[in-house]
Amino acid sequence: MEFFYILLVVLLVVFTALFTLAIIRTLQVDFPNVHIPPGVDQPGKLRAVHAHMVFTSAVGKILEKMGVCTEITFTRYMRSGKKxxxxxxxxxxxxxxxxxxxxxxxxxxxxxxxxxxxxxxxxxxxxxxxxxxxxxxxxxxxxxxxxxxxxxxxxxxxxxxxxxxxxxxxxxxxxxxxxxxxxxxxxxxxxxxxxxxxxxxxxxxxxxxxxxxxxxxxxxxxxxxxxxxxxxxxxxxxxxxxxxxxxxxxxxxxxxxxxxxxxxxxxxxxxxxxxxxxxxxxxxxxxxxxxxxxxxxxxxxxxxxxxxxxxxxxxxxxxxxxxxxxxxxxxxxxxxxxxxxxxxxxxxxxxxxxxxxxxxxxxxxxxxxxxxxxxxxxxxxxxxxxxxxxxxxxxxxxxxxxxxxxxxxxxx
Structure with missing residues (x-):
């Protein structure tokens, strides 16, 4: 039983690491193409909003590869808002x-x-x-x-x-x-x-x-x-x-x-x-x-x-x-x-x-x-x-x- 728990923890750590690396990789691919001009209203805030959107997209792509749901479905959920x-x-x-x-x-x-x-x-x-x-x-x-x-x-x-x-x-x-x-x-x-x-x-x-x-x-x-x-x-x-x-x-x-x-x-x-x-x-x-x-x-x-x-x-x-x-x-x-x-x-x-x-x-x-x-x-x-x-x-x-x-x- 102890071995089972150790194996579960190891798998969880490995999964978390892979999940994190996948997100980092997605961010590395998307961010180089982005340019925020100094004349835009509050560029720092815009960068934060964009980072959240890229992160959402990255998680959606990972979930799609895992067969959980499509990227569009996940992104829709995140952007659908609440009444x-x-x-x-x-x-x-x-x-x-x-x-x-x-x-x-x-x-x-x-x-x-x-x-x-x-x-x-x-x-x-x-x-x-x-x-x-x-x-x-x-x-x-x-x-x-x-x-x-x-x-x-x-x-x-x-x-x-x-x-x-x-x-x-x-x-x-x-x-x-x-x-x-x-x-x-x-x-x-x-x-x-x-x-x-x-x-x-x-x-x-x-x-x-x-x-x-x-x-x-x-x-x-x-x-x-x-x-x-x-x-x-x-x-x-x-x-x-x-x-x-x-x-x-x-x-x-x-x-x-x-x-x-x-x-x-x-x-x-x-x-x-x-x-x-x-x-x-x-x-x-x-x-x-x-x-x-x-x-x-x-x-x-x-x-x-x-x-x-x-x-x-x-x-x-x-x-x-x-x-x-x-x-x-x-x-x-x-x-x-x-x-x-x-x-x-x-x-x-x-x-x-x-x-x-x-x-x-x-x-x-x-x-x-x-x-x-x-x-x-x-x-x-x-x-x-x-x-x-x-x-x-x-x-x-x-x-x-x-x-x-x-x-x-x-x-x-």
Whole structure:
């Protein structure tokens, strides 16, 4: 019996050592590719947040190799968030709109009961793969509480289990259901806006475009796009080059997320990063919209090397034919659709690979007569508003960005 206990202890020590070495090895592989610029808001804190995310990924990879669960499953669990307790100023209701889970944030009456409120339909970020209604609960509470608006947070299906267009369809169906039943929730149907961050910004833009020509529904009041990803035609724009290694969204991860959403796997990630997935005809067609020439020169000051001629592989770009669909890449919508879009708010961050997606869409909207309110966080990084109230890891710039969102909503 004593021998058994000794053997158990030895095995436990060996397992712990191997587990630790595996984590260290993962960290050694991931960290050299990371660069945190001195101009970012509180670089030390950002490094700590990134280290936690890398550690989570490392543990997930180890658990996957052990056959316990997949890396994505573990990371989802770590990022899913938890529903907070009740809040005096809000009434929270979990329900389904057309089979899609949603959470309503209803401000408690501070106006006459007969008065109808504005509403924000919110789509969370997370690369179409991670996060949930709970992970963005604090943001939705803040928007509802500070703006006095009803907020509807949509829990759409996630990739890779549910590939494109599942997330888009869920967001569209939930939005249409709410717009048709707005008064039931004390909402003015003429004051409904869509909002989303990152992948959620992509979904908000896609839903807004789809509803732009609908005569059977009220017109959306506004679209609010927070560091949105709006195209996958060119991942070599200035912001992708300058911020390729800046957390919390590295350039390679951006391609990884887009591929899992589109195809359910990331086997062609390098082809996408090198631009092999876009045919010459498609590249020429969208050059007028997706071009570094449309980005103000001041955003190229930190460096930009114009892209070189690419080797085109017909077999590869045939697999990416759907990439031209505006419901996947809203930046590629025709002018006739863009012209019908509602008043817009776009938030971009200087140290974000998706910065130029927002800048290019801003130009497209303005060129087509759509009013745009633009907020640029000079010291911001991707996903910064999620850390507006994160204890000792809070970022003041994230709070400023979220307050600008609220200010825009209150001014509608």
């Amino acid at each position: 907070r307790g009740p809040e005096p100023q809000l009434c929270l209701q979990d329900m389904h709109f057309g089979g899609v889970p949603v959470r309503l944030y209803l401000p408690r009456p501070r106006v006459p009961s007969a008065a109808l409120r504005p509403a924000i339909i919110f789509f969370h970020g997370g690369g179409w793969i991670y996060c949930s209604i709970d992970s963005h609960d604090n943001i939705c509470r803040y928007i509802a509480r500070e703006s006095g608006s009803v907020v509807v947070s949509v829990g759409y299906r996630l990739a890779p289990e549910h590939k494109y267009p599942a997330a888009y369809e869920d967001c569209l169906h939930a939005t249409v259901h709410f717009m048709r039943n707005a008064e039931h929730y004390g909402v003015d149907s003429a004051q409904i806006s869509v909002c989303g961050d990152s992948a959620g910004g992509n979904l908000a833009a896609a839903v807004s475009q789809t509803l732009a020509g609908r005569a059977d529904l009220p017109r959306l009041r506004a679209q609010i796009l927070i560091y949105p990803g709006l195209q996958a035609v060119d991942m070599d724009l200035p912001s992708y080059q300058q911020n390729r290694g800046v957390p919390l969204l590295l350039r390679e991860r951006a391609a990884f997320f887009a591929l899992l959403y589109l195809h359910g796997d990331a086997s062609h990630k390098q082809d996408v990063l090198k631009g092999h997935h876009v045919s010459p005809e498609m590249r020429q067609k969208y050059k007028k919209w997706v071009s570094p020439n449309n980005i103000p020169e001041r955003f190229k000051a930190r460096g930009y090397n114009p892209q070189k001629t690419r080797d085109i592989t017909a077999e590869i770009f045939k697999k990416f034919e759907r990439i031209s669909e505006p419901s996947l890449c809203p930046l590629l919508a025709e002018d006739a659709v863009i012209q019908q879009l509602p008043e817009s708010f776009i938030l971009t961050c200087e140290y974000d690979v998706l910065r130029d997606d927002g800048l290019l869409y801003k130009k497209r909207l303005e060129d087509n007569g759509v009013p745009v309110t633009w907020c640029h966080l000079e010291d911001g990084f991707h996903a910064i508003i999620s850390f507006y109230d994160y204890g000792w890891l809070s970022f003041p710039s994230g709070k400023r960005g979220l307050d600008r969102v609220v200010q825009f909503i209150k001014g509608l």
